[in-house]
Amino acid sequence: MNYLSVENISKSYGERVLFKDISFGINKDQKIAFIAKNGSGKTTIMNIINGFDEPDTGQVVIRKGIRMAFLSQDFNLQNELTIEESIFASDNEILKVIEQYEKALENPEDEERYQKAFDDMDRHNAWDFETQYKQILFKLKLEDLKLKVKNLSGGQKKRLSLAIILINKPDFLILDEPTNHLDLEMIEWLEDYFAKENITLFMVTHDRFFLERVCNEIIELDNGKVYQYKGNYSYYLEKKEERQISENATIDKAQNLFIKELAWMRRQPKARTTKSKSRQDDFYKIKEVAESRRKENVVELEINMERMGSKIIEMVKLNKKFPDRTILNDFSYAFQRGERIGIIGKNGTGKSTFLNILTKTMEPDSGKVIIGDTIKIGYYTQSGINPKPGQKVIDIIKEYGEYIPLTKGKIISASQLLERFLFDAKKQYDFVEKLSGGELKRLYLCTVLIQNPNFLILDEPTNDLDIVTLNVLESFLLDYPGCLLVVSHDRYFMDKIVDHLFVFRGEGEIEDFPGNYSDFRTYEDSAEPKVLNSVSTEKNTWKEKTVKAGLSFNEQKEFNKIEKDIKDLEYQKKQIEQEFADGKVADDKIEAKANELQKVIQTLEEKEERWFELSSKIE
Incomplete structure (x- = not known):
């Protein structure tokens, strides 16, 4: 099934031609890497595909009804929203159900509202989905859901944008340098995620391990032409070398023929017969091939290193x-x-x-x-x-x-x-x-x-x-x-x-x-035993455990709410302690702030004690 077709697109800026008559297609389940030199038009093509720019000629045709998402280097996030609010701001129906359930947990005395939210979670099979999205947040180190977007670093914003996209599970995902701002552990997790998920990918990345392990096709823009390779990065390197050897052999042959035909052209009188006119036309085609040898402009690095003594x-x-x-x-x-x-x-x-x-x-x-x-x-x-x-x-x-x-x-x-x-x-x-x-x-x-x-x-x-x-x-x-x-x-x-x-x-x-x-x-893989992730990946979710444990209806509500309360209290405790550590507490407010901290700690201990009491009933 074809998801997207790029048909004969061209783009110029003044006299500078970026590319001309470029065409390729992207089909369901393909995981494609797009490779090109800096300045050859990678970003422009990505922007044209996503509708942020228009080609001078040609068109991009996208299949109706598919859900597309684009992870760019710029972040389309609202500064005043928290991480949690940013996630729930999407149009995903299941996320809306989870959001209503989270709100119902904050007011457990409204039993009718809680029961409706609970039933909606069952009806939409949202329990597993919630476990999956919490695992994504955990893997991308976005566990403090109360943080506002405006207070996030560039790396955190990139990871939040990535998390939102992964949580919403689009049919077709376009990625611009997805591994930037991720540490090695996150990159390896993302590799495994993309390798296992049935998702169609089109990406620009310089990470060659990522290309090797995730992509099953490479599209290269080279000297204004598009070449497609049905394989991973190693296959691409092998076949590209073969293509260049073949191209150079064709050019060498054309150059030898060009020399002979050039001598013939110089000997001919001005009057042309039909036969000589045809040969003359062929001459110009041979000339074009003969003069098409690649101009491989590559960076030349050369320095005069200072002499180094014995002490470094x-x-x-x-x-x-x-x-x-x-x-x-x-x-x-x-x-x-x-x-x-x-x-x-x-x-x-x-x-x-x-x-x-x-x-x-x-x-x-x-x-x-x-x-x-x-x-x-x-x-x-x-x-x-x-x-x-x-x-x-x-x-x-x-x-x-x-x-x-x-x-x-x-x-x-x-x-x-x-x-x-x-x-x-x-x-x-x-x-x-x-x-x-x-x-x-x-x-x-x-x-x-x-x-x-x-x-x-x-x-x-x-x-x-x-x-x-x-x-x-x-x-x-x-x-x-x-x-x-x-x-x-x-x-x-x-x-x-x-x-x-x-x-x-x-x-x-x-x-x-x-x-x-x-x-x-x-x-590391041989020395360390495999351990379960902090966020459970077991088929049985925490919801199923509590329901099967024999807790009463009210105890189930209380148990679910306590988990959220504990997380909020831990966050409050950390914030107050940080204020003391940074010296931001005024002298006349130290006592009041210390009392506030003590109250938070005491409430937290009570919640944890109750959580252990209820969890002991879970079989």
Whole structure:
């Protein structure tokens, strides 16, 4: 069954042709990845498919009656809603039933309303659905449902948008970089989810492990043409190489024939017979093929690394704590020449804080960082470039000099360097704010590398880079002779370039693991027993357990409401404790706030005691 057809679409901006006469289709149950270089029109095609932009020619035909959803890099959320309210704001009928049931739990004395909500949950089979959506929220670390959207980080907003889409289970899902802002545990869960769910996917992603494990088809936009590959990422790489070899062989053959036909054309008199006119027409077709050899413009990375002495960087008994968590606990480490270390861990375990302390942009609570005299750090952060208003691309590079030294005594101009990073002469005079996300990352990488660092720190370097640029970056880093420290959720990238890992376990525990990411996963899977998730995935839901347990009707209501009350009280307790920790409580209100906290704690203990009393009746 065809869900969507892209029919001969074209798009130009002035003289610049992004693509012309592009066509492809998406059918039910296909899981398709869309691959193209940065700047070739990926985002534009996504916007055209979703109705946010119009093609110059052609059309997009969508099957009537299918439910589509789009996860973009921009978040269509209402700032004043909480996480819970944002989830219930959709048109999903079952979510409306669950919302009414949640409200009925808040007023258990209204037995008629509660019974109706309870019956509706049964009628719509909403108990299992509720378990599933709570598991999604748990996996995406969105457990504090009272948080307002306006107070969420960019990563939390991305995860909330993803959660809302997954909970509503559309027929057809379009994803733009779905793994950005997810930690490795979340990415692996999402991989498993998509692999098992009967859902049609069309996605843009640079995560090659994700492509390998989720997608069953690749669509590539290459030099203005569309190529389709019925297989995963490994199959795509194999078949693309075969296609390029075949294309080059055809071009070589055409070039040999072109030379012969060109000599014939030059010998012919002006008057043409019908036969020679036909041969002349063929000549121009041969010429077109002969001159079609691919212009493979790829990023050229080359630096003149500063000489490195025997003393690199030493971290001595470092400690760093925040009110809610410990980042470093008496941590010591002496870096060695040529080390290549990857940093992994869940979001919030302190990876970026660790890098900031290492580079002395943040002070530890105690301990010290000793940097060798010859060490020159290059730090690629997630914050990227902060251009001045009206600044052009070439102005960014000229801040480091009109000419840049390279290896073996070579010197290159700022303009020539930008050309190596795929910024042509026209693009160099564009305003920085006009660049795409991938182009900004590429420019930022250029500014880091031209400073010739011998200790390179990369914090999520693969976000927004296309796969071609990623391959070039990986090749450069494999030959890089200095020290390398990388934080990345890109497992494919990590596997290729790091020798060992710092695994951030949380609460100041950092483990030095001797191997790459795949080695680590193999070790973890074999060393740890499988445990049930915190959110139950058993076929029997909590609702079925309570109903079968022999609790009375009123006890069932009370038991269901207590679970919600306990969660709310725990949230209140955490908020008040945080106010004390942050010093936000005025002196004249300390006693009243302390009494409020004590009351919350006492109520919480009473609720928990009652919960245990009722749960003991459950068989």
